[in-house]
Amino acid sequence: MREGDAKRWELPPGRAEEAFEDKKPLYTPAEALAEANRCLYCSGAPCIQACPTGIDVPTFIRKIGTGNLKGAARTILSANLLGQSCAQVCPVEVLCAGSCVYTGWGREPIAIGRLQRYAVETTLSSHPALFQAKQPTGKRIALVGSGPASIAAAGLLALEGHTCLLYERKALPGGLNTLGIAPYKLKGPEALQELEWVLSLGRIEVRTGIEVVETASGPGQVSATGLLATHDAVFLGLGLGADARLGIPGEQGEGVHGATHLIERLKTDPGLTLEGVRRALVIGGGNTALDIAHELALLGVEVAMVYRRSEQEMGGYVHELDAARLDGVRLLENRQPVEILREDGRVVAMRLAFLAEGKPLPGAGETLPTDLVAVAIGQDRATHVARAFAGVALDERGRVKVDPLTHRTGNPKVWSGGDCVNGGKEVVNAVAEAKLAVRDIQRYLAGE
Ligand SMILES: Cc1cc2nc3c(=O)[nH]c(=O)nc-3n(C[C@H](O)[C@H](O)[C@H](O)COP(=O)(O)OP(=O)(O)OC[C@H]3O[C@@H](n4cnc5c(N)ncnc54)[C@H](O)[C@@H]3O)c2cc1C
Ligand code: SF4
Numbered sequence: 001m002r003e004g005d006a007k008r009w010e011l012p013p014g015r016a017e018e019a020f021e022d023k024k025p026l027y028t029p030a031e032a033l034a035e036a037n038r039c040l041y042c043s044g045a046p047c048i049q050a051c052p053t054g055i056d057v058p059t060f061i062r063k064i065g066t067g068n069l070k071g072a073a074r075t076i077l078s079a080n081l082l083g084q085s086c087a088q089v090c091p092v093e094v095l096c097a098g099s100c101v102y103t104g105w106g107r108e109p110i111a112i113g114r115l116q117r118y119a120v121e122t123t124l125s126s127h128p129a130l131f132q133a134k135q136p137t138g139k140r141i142a143l144v145g146s147g148p149a150s151i152a153a154a155g156l157l158a159l160e161g162h163t164c165l166l167y168e169r170k171a172l173p174g175g176l177n178t179l180g181i182a183p184y185k186l187k188g189p190e191a192l193q194e195l196e197w198v199l200s201l202g203r204i205e206v207r208t209g210i211e212v213v214e215t216a217s218g219p220g221q222v223s224a225t226g227l228l229a230t231h232d233a234v235f236l237g238l239g240l241g242a243d244a245r246l247g248i249p250g251e252q253g254e255g256v257h258g259a260t261h262l263i264e265r266l267k268t269d270p271g272l273t274l275e276g277v278r279r280a281l282v283i284g285g286g287n288t289a290l291d292i293a294h295e296l297a298l299l300g301v302e303v304a305m306v307y308r309r310s311e312q313e314m315g316g317y318v319h320e321l322d323a324a325r326l327d328g329v330r331l332l333e334n335r336q337p338v339e340i341l342r343e344d345g346r347v348v349a350m351r352l353a354f355l356a357e358g359k360p361l362p363g364a365g366e367t368l369p370t371d372l373v374a375v376a377i378g379q380d381r382a383t384h385v386a387r388a389f390a391g392v393a394l395d396e397r398g399r400v401k402v403d404p405l406t407h408r409t410g411n412p413k414v415w416s417g418g419d420c421v422n423g424g425k426e427v428v429n430a431v432a433e434a435k436l437a438v439r440d441i442q443r444y445l446a447g448e
Helices: 029-036 046-050 057-065 069-079 083-089 112-126 148-159 188-199 224-230 259-268 287-298 318-326 384-388 427-445
Strands: 140-144 163-168 204-208 211-213 221-223 233-236 240-243 256-258 279-283 302-306 330-332 335-343 346-356 359-369 372-375 379-381 414-416
Touching: 029 057, 029 112, 046 057, 057 069, 057 112, 069 083, 069 112, 083 112, 083 188, 083 427, 140 148, 140 224, 148 163, 148 188, 148 204, 148 233, 148 427, 188 204, 211 224, 211 384, 221 224, 224 384, 233 427, 240 259, 256 259, 259 287, 259 372, 279 287, 287 302, 287 318, 287 372, 302 335, 318 330, 335 359, 346 372, 414 427
Parallel strands: 140 163, 140 233, 163 204, 211 221, 233 414, 256 372, 279 302, 279 372, 302 330
Antiparallel strands: 240 379, 335 346, 346 359
């Protein structure tokens, strides 16, 4: 961490996210040992295959069992540099723990995420210097965006001795790790702390408040061609764009929020108040909809999710829906928003149409009172700037096109990974894609 960075990236006190309890707090040593001792150290362990970054789960768990925490952390972080945040945010239920042999037997799987958190968090708090960067190579890499994809790529490239410059348009670095993840899993300061650890690995600089654009027209902007000319390679970790809108009457104005925008405010803005918000409607059926619904419910709001299809067709994880329901979230299926009703400008209700097999049932619907509407029906793409790098193409859904094995784009000096390539997956996928890109950048810089 450089002098001044911590202050620059400090989050102000009084944020709503501070009210959330950690759903899976750090294990005590006794808890970790007991859980580690349940692992069967399976040969051909399915939990390794299920991890997009290929963490050697049985090996790190065995190291915890023998008291070698530093070794456990090294095993994890050498496969996944963001092993700390992934331990807290990974949907382990559908990845490693979901494939644990215990799950197949109908028994409680090994709590792999919690053991991973225990090993990494405990180790890095006392031994942050786990890895040593190679001698400086003099090569400069530009990374556009500072989310998990770019952070993981920068950390790996810095360990190879390259200088990395991350350009981030927002005031805070970290992408959705800092601004989007549900605060009962990971809070903003924890994400920033992990970022600072990655920065400590080598020559990495984060330039916040700088947007990479096609043609720069003032301070706060740099052009794509300028980046290409002044760096040996470029990595695009652009993520996704703004929340999509419903396009119905009454949507404009106070009280109707894009879900990721509202989540970001809960995590960063002490000025956000939910005073007077007793009821909320969340529109959508994906994980972002589940997250904002669950977060509002935990803040004491009465929340219903409005989804246009049936529960079985929802994009969100079943375990997240179950958890949200336990905290009071209701699901209203086969309904479509028609109009948001206001009184003196204030949101008071929403008119919904009933659907059958995705089609409105003529004349059938209801009006539900609400004080707030959160719209979680997807995000636009933020990838248009990618086209400004000659040769980089987008697919028909606006995702950056790459070679799936190398993550190189159509421009031989430009790589890409994370949500802007996969259309929106998990943090661990962003890390896995960054690893592939870095391997190929290394080959390119070595002249292979
Ligand atoms: C609400 C929400 C909850 C989520 N919860 C989880 C979870 O619990 N577990 C999990 O594993 N995953 C979760 N995800 C998904 C996860 O956050 C993403 O998969 C991951 O952050 C992708 O990383 P990324 O680096 O590709 O993109 P991002 O994290 O989006 O980072 C991209 C960064 O690039 C910046 N940027 C974009 N364009 C430019 C430009 N032109 N110039 C400069 N900067 C630019 C953006 O400002 C942003 O900071 C969640 C996503 C959302 C929306
Ligand atoms: S599948 Fe489960 S029991 Fe087997 S090694 Fe992985 S975590 Fe341990």
